[in-house]
Amino acid sequence: MAPPLCAACGQTRAQILRPSNHQRLCAGCFTSLFESEVYDVISSHALFSRGEKIAIGASGGKDSCVLAAVLHALNVRHDMGLDLVLLSIDEGITGYRDHSLDAVRRNAAALDLPLHILSYQELYGWSMDQVVAQIGKKGNCTYCGVFRRQALDRGASRLGVRHVVTGHNADDVAETVLMNLLRGDVARLGRTCSIVTSTPGEVKGSGEGDEVQITDVKRSKPLMYAYEKEIVLYAHHRKLDYFSTECIYSPEAFRGSARTLIKNLERIRPESILDIVQRVHALARVSRKARTGCGRLRRNGSG
Numbered sequence: 001m002a003p004p005l006c007a008a009c010g011q012t013r014a015q016i017l018r019p020s021n022h023q024r025l026c027a028g029c030f031t032s033l034f035e036s037e038v039y040d041v042i043s044s045h046a047l048f049s050r051g052e053k054i055a056i057g058a059s060g061g062k063d064s065c066v067l068a069a070v071l072h073a074l075n076v077r078h079d080m081g082l083d084l085v086l087l088s089i090d091e092g093i094t095g096y097r098d099h100s101l102d103a104v105r106r107n108a109a110a111l112d113l114p115l116h117i118l119s120y121q122e123l124y125g126w127s128m129d130q131v132v133a134q135i136g137k138k139g140n141c142t143y144c145g146v147f148r149r150q151a152l153d154r155g156a157s158r159l160g161v162r163h164v165v166t167g168h169n170a171d172d173v174a175e176t177v178l179m180n181l182l183r184g185d186v187a188r189l190g191r192t193c194s195i196v197t198s199t200p201g202e203v204k205g206s207g208e209g210d211e212v213q214i215t216d217v218k219r220s221k222p223l224m225y226a227y228e229k230e231i232v233l234y235a236h237h238r239k240l241d242y243f244s245t246e247c248i249y250s251p252e253a254f255r256g257s258a259r260t261l262i263k264n265l266e267r268i269r270p271e272s273i274l275d276i277v278q279r280v281h282a283l284a285r286v287s288r289k290a291r292t293g294c295g296r297l298r299r300n301g302s303g
């Protein structure tokens, strides 16, 4: 039996069963719906302003590759006036980051976007290969993540950029929510589910002339409502070139277990992923309001 017609255009045969809502779509309608949904997220959260310089954290993986391709397309289509640059951090992981940076270089050429690469070696004087040789693999992901965040901020500062976007998707956010819940780290939940976060500016250095001024950096996650499966489908249908191997030091057992849990939930009920993100976001808002209310009561002397 021939596949049904696309639920959006009603003209072409459907090729895709949309993972998030099981809609049957043709490839053209799926990619344009995906892009317009990202545009809706950007507009409804007023993420960007005209003329803003944006650094796209480019790891060479599927998420940041899709983010760069979608932002580039939307910038042209909607005349958003964004000044886009790719910013990559080279952690110094031989056999992993060197290959993924090759993918970033090909993407930069394909999209005609400037690319800046900053290494841990240059910033901190050591590479992750050296760190792992010294301390082993245990816990290295956590440190690497903290240093990468800071490296992205420093890279942005050097480029005169105040806004870094990353390719975190809904699955990543739901995973992090679960990890924070299981660890009892409730304080972090609000931040995890926020589409915009920021790092306050700081001055780093010994005070002997080697200070580095890091300005306030806004961070946002324009793909945080997009399902990982849809990101893969989008990359596939747009024939994007990305690097798909896991980090050789990565087997982070706890995140892996959270991921398996999320994938199992998705299998039973696809909406679960977005439900986790949206419900926890709403809860964090309510608890913030309650805290502000208590503070006001105390200040007024009535609490």
Ligand SMILES: Nc1ncnc2c1ncn2[C@@H]1O[C@H](COP(=O)(O)OP(=O)(O)OP(=O)(O)O)[C@@H](O)[C@H]1O
Pocket (backbone or CB within 6 Å): 056, 057, 058, 059, 060, 061, 062, 063, 064, 065, 087, 088, 089, 090, 091, 148, 165, 166, 167, 168, 172
């Ligand atoms: N080395 C890096 N340089 C620049 N940005 C990075 C780097 N590593 C991660 N990021 C940013 O953080 C986001 C989430 O990181 P994560 O570790 O999940 O990425 P990944 O699995 O390497 O690749 P991706 O998420 O792009 O598929 C990425 O989408 C990217 O925007």
